[in-house]
Amino acid sequence: MTQAMAQPPAETSPYLPRVGRIDEVRQFTETDKYFRLSFADGQGIRFLPGQFLEVSVFGIGEAPISLCSAPGDQAGVEMCIRRIGDVTGALHNLEAGATVGLRGPFGNGFDMDEAAGKDLLFVAGGLGLAPCRGFILDALNRRDEFRRVTILYGARTPSDLLFADDLKQWDQRDDCDFHVTVDRGDENWTGNTGVITTLFKKMPKLEPANTVAFIIGPPIMFKFAVLEALAMGLRKNQIYCSLERRMKCGLGKCGHCQIRNVYVCQEGPIFSYAEVMRLREGI
């Protein structure tokens, strides 16, 4: 009996995080900060767009945060974090040089190979641009593999816009169509105003049967944007979204993220609209 009781090394615990060092912090908006991190073990990370990490500040807790940088084999990661509670608040208090715990990547993500040869439509609302940016950067890095690339982005006000440098770049590129709108402009705003669905009229015609759309943002924005996409003739299984749920493990165990019989932390957070419809409790 005794030999059966040898303990496995505790290092195999899936709860033990790696050490991530914050290399850069930038204040994007009043509530959103950008973080660039690398791994203290020098090992790097391999991930797909749409995947996320569990980020720890010990004594406070852990929170799932999307990877928003270009996917693939990377030395480090980028994240955009909104201050909304305990863990995100603690993360906002950290400066470059500080370390945090990182577990992951978790989730299914999406392999852009599946969209090769297609028109791409990205629709990002608010903080949804963070996960969406990983997809966009991947598409632009491998621009030749796709046909038309269209990016629509909506924020509440001009001061809520995230990733200003990227927005400028995307606007200047002539191999992608970029449109941005704000719900309410200010005195300096000369761009579009109105909800994100108004941008659908501004974009060039896509070939609906040959288009993959990524609609990532708050549930209410997703619902309206999906209607537009369907009206354009896009297929339900070619429209993807990212679902947010409470998460406590990332391992398909704690049950918090469960939608019917699906664990969002493992089988999501990226779902096609067809899957969301089938789940019924998705949106």
Next chain:
Amino acid sequence: MLPHILPKENFDDFVAWLMTQGRVAAPVAKAPNFSFDVLVDKDDIARIRMDYDVTILPPKKYLLPSYETLLDFNGPAPENVRAEIDARPTVLLGVHPYDLHGLQTTVAAFSQDPADASVLARRKATRVIGLNIASYANDEQFMADMGTVDPPDGVADLFLTDIGDRYFVEIGTEAGSEMRRACDCFRPAGPEDHRARQEYDERKAANFKKRLPYHVRYLPELLEASYDSLLWDAVARRCFSCGTCTNVCPTCYCFDVHDNLNIDAASGVRERMWDSCQLEVFAEVAGGENFREQTASRLRHRMFRKGKYILERTGKPGCVGCGRCSVHCVANISILEAFQQIAGEAAEMHAT
């Protein structure tokens, strides 16, 4: 491996020997109920109640404790964080077949990739002595339907059947075989013993009547067909969302994770504790959105986990029919009754 006999006069010696192998948890009286408790010393052997009907909590608590430390930290930064796994050698004595199935389901759930090192380490350090039952403990049990009146293969190392002045001991695993060899309390079973064991089974078969109006193989589909039924709303009207039902369930395993600071406000532990999908905040995210806000949607989620989701995921029953959730529900919500009613609900939903 051929069965053996443990004469009851050797029972105390057997338990004393088990206590040399690790801590022993056994059923004891906790008036007016029973509970699995760790025996502190040899005097405690007298407290063991092998005639118990059903315990309040299932023995799952020895694989998935209600609280456990996952990590140890000494400050907010992640350096020097240590993983902790408490897997003490443990013997679970007197586990009924439905609870053996419950243990099997728990292990199956935590074995799924990515596997949970703590639960699996504890399972590895745990020996299980099963105990047969010949009848239901109450009207809320339905093991005959759930296929859990008999033990699952390979969970109990030894499986005991009370045949009067002795236990008929079936050997279920290699470890059980070793135990039989190492402990000198056993003798080989003879023809009389085999006959007594057969008679036990006949009594058992006569006692365990099915209680669902359909074969359990249809349970997942019947649930799916009654997804939109008003039954869930009707039942939920009585539910207090207290989470007692999930706490006493041998196959519930949802948990929460919290950081617990020491008095220095820097070092501490990251703990995991039982949680319940019936609690209102279970699926609420920062900012206030709640993805199962209605009591009915939470109650239905529990019923679906029990009758469908866990089975579909692990291949093991998500409900073993032990009746604990129903017996302990302050609102008298009965899972057996709900499972009985969905047959009619599904037919009605289908007709419209």
